[in-house]
Amino acid sequence: MDLETVKDRAGPRAFSPADDLPQEYREAATRMIEFHANSEIMGAYLERPFIRQAPSIDRKLAFSAKVQDEIGHGQLLYRAAESLGVKSREQMLADLANGDGKFLNCFHYPMESWVETPMIAFFVDGAAMRRQATLRRTSWEPYAHAMDKVCFEEGFHVKHGEDILQELMTGSRKERQLTQEAFEKWWPRIIQFFGPTDDDSTHHDFAASVGLKQKSNDELRNAFLDQYIPKARNYGLEIPDEPRIRERDDGTYEVEEGDLDWDEFFAIAKNEYEPGRDQIGGRRAAQEAVQWVRETIDETIARGHAPRAAD
Amino acid sequence: MIWEVFRQEQAGEYHTHCGNVHAPDREMAKQFAAVQHGRRKPTNSLWVVPRDEVGEITGDDVAFGGTTDKSYRWATTYRTTGADASEVVESESEQADAEQGRGDD
Amino acid sequence: MSSPLENPTDFSARERRALETLVKRLGDDEFVLAERYTEWQVRAPSLESDLALANNAQDELGHARLWYDVLADLDVDERDLVYERDPADFRHSTLVELPFAEGDWADAVLRSYLYDAAEDLRLEALEDSAYPPIADRVGKIRSEEEYHLEHARNWLERLAEGEEGRDRLQDALDRLFPHALTLFESATPPVETAIPTREASGSNEIERNTDETSGDRSDADAAAAVEGDIVDFGLRTATLEELGEEWLSIVVPFLESLDLDVPIDESTIGEGVEYAVTVESLPTQLGRDGTHTDAWFDLYDDLTHTYRELERSDAAKIREDPDR
Secondary structure, three states, rough: OOOOHHHHHHOOOEEEOOOOHHHHHHHHHHHHHHHHHHHHHHHHHHOHHHHHHHOOOHHHHHHHHHHHHHHHHHHHHHHHHHHHOOOOHHHHHHHHHHHHOOOOOOOOOOOOHHHHHHHHHHHHHHHHHHHHHHHHOEEEHHHHHHHHHHHHHHHHHHHHHHHHHHHHHOOHHHHHHHHHHHHHHHHHHHHHOOOOOOHHHHOOOHHHHOOOOOHHHHHHHHHHHHHHHHHHHHHHOOOOOOOEEOOOOOOOOOEEEHHHOOHHHHHHHOOOOOHHHHHHHHHHHHHHHOHHHHHHHHHHHHOOOOOOOOO | EEEEEEEEOOOOOEEEEEEEOOOOOOOHHHHHHHHHHHOOOOOOEEEEHHHHHHHOOOOOOOOOOOOOOOHHHHHHHEEEEEEOOOOHHHHHHHHHHHHHHHOOO | OOOOOOOOOOOOOOHHHHHHHHHHHHHHHHHHHHHHHHHOOOOOOOOHHHHHHHHHHHHHHHHHHHHHHHHHHHHHOOOHHOOOOOOOHOOOHHHHHOOOOOOHHHHHHHHHHHHHHHHHHHHHOOOOOOOHHHHHHHHHHHHHHHHHHHHHHHHHHHHOOOOOHHHHHHHHHHHHHHHHHHHHOOOOOOOOOOOOOOOOOHHHHHHHOOOHHHHHHHHHHHHHHHHHHHHHOOOOOOHHHHHHHHHHHHHHHHHHHOOOOOOOHHHHHOOOOOOOOOOHHHOOOOOOOOOHHHHHHHHHEEEEHHHHOOOOOOOOOOOOOOOO
């Protein structure tokens, strides 16, 4: 299939591994899905310490279940990416470890306190879900199938994150204050989650033209603000003065882009932001530390000694 | 040799199990399946898988999803306020169906 | 021997103490092991094994809550049991509190095997507990534990196939085995029982002796006495000695079948029993008596960090009365 045919036929779930697709499509889809998969892993990495620090057994359980789900989403997404035939899961995980793999801006920032957890678990996950819901109509069928399961599970993450926010914002004065401070710190990053305005986005045009991407950055950011500004206010959070956000007459929002730190954003996009590098390094160490297990299992299989292999 | 057959009705949908065929090898299995399972019902694609290669684990072997209360995994457990995003509402409703199907509630 | 224990408000002080001691050893084991298991989340050898171990962690943590909830009827809540308990008053085995060295998956699966094999036996011995809330919980917990045990055995068999895997398993076994034996030590009753003593008489014989010069001795006596009560009252239908012997008769042959050397002194084997837990094979800290390794105190500090940072006075429940 040549690129023009791909563009003509690019509808929801239009292409599967049975199709002979041009390299441009395969590479663009791989880049997009790999980014998504990496983000699941690095998000889980960021949230993992709060399984332990959660202030009750039930919160601990929910956090563990959430982190588990995110790893499960990584599993689904790496497979959807792998099925394009460009990179194996092992290569993608190796690239994530060595700093070549890219992932969402928000997961490059350190998270130090429980009051920050709803910033990820409610707002970032809420933002991610806005985007993921549209990706159920992506043109790469395995990606769309992964999104079916991700969207099914993700509602729990958003509701749990919201429940934590609700608990904090109905808690002590100190809790409310710390949560507001955390919100102010994370809000600009969350706005940047959707990337720069459409004019500056390099990959969008192609990804949209072959049906991989269903909505533009601006459309998604609007949809997010529309839904989550009222939610934030509902729980008593005050929207920070910056970045300035104006509501247009048609109900959409205009974000004053100059109020956001794009130097930091693009440093992050290149994996050059220092705290993010620490997180990449920490996860790499963890991955390398269990390399011996994978090797042991591979050797066992190679020697044909796998116990109960016939089961 | 028995081959299990999975049919996808239209592009983008899931392959679901629809039956099997006896065939000596993969090529023949595909040909037989095309007729046996693709000739009447709408079909976009078929997968054939050697029966012996299918591993199975059932509810007798393992308690899927556990036997103790895992309601913390379900969106329906959380009592939040204000209107939810449409995809959150949809996810919650899918989860409510799944919970019911699992017999958790 | 014993009549069913129905109404907690009618319990004698001795009965309450026995129940509290038993439930704490059960709940604390599950709680602390789960806490350690979660360290493997986002760190396991593959995405699939990450999911599996996370599941086991959630199972164990859920079991901890189930056990702790038994004490809710005695007005002891999660706050008292976890967030405001003196860490030296926890009664878990030291097996579950040891930290994992990064990447030591051999430790994770071996520890799981040693623990789950014991767990299976003790659940069996709780199935006919005279206290119905305990007996009622066993079925659901046990069917989840079956997966854990099978999961651990599968991994052990595969790791033991390779030279590095077997070496690492042997290292882990040498380190963990003495701690695993503490699973079968009797637990010193809580220092300050959180249960209000409603009777002045009939309980004095096992009151903690506050005379410091004889502290150790009286702790051991109190532990033995309360353990005797646990069995006499029918809370558990097997003694720790019986459980320990049975456990050894299962795990030692299995580990030896993997070409592992089990660090147990076979010269101590007595008449009529294949194996026995002896004092010499135990580690310095037993856990059950409130002595713990430093790692536990660090872990406790970390897991109560948020509770203290936010000056909480309660542990928020998402689910009320699970499985009731």
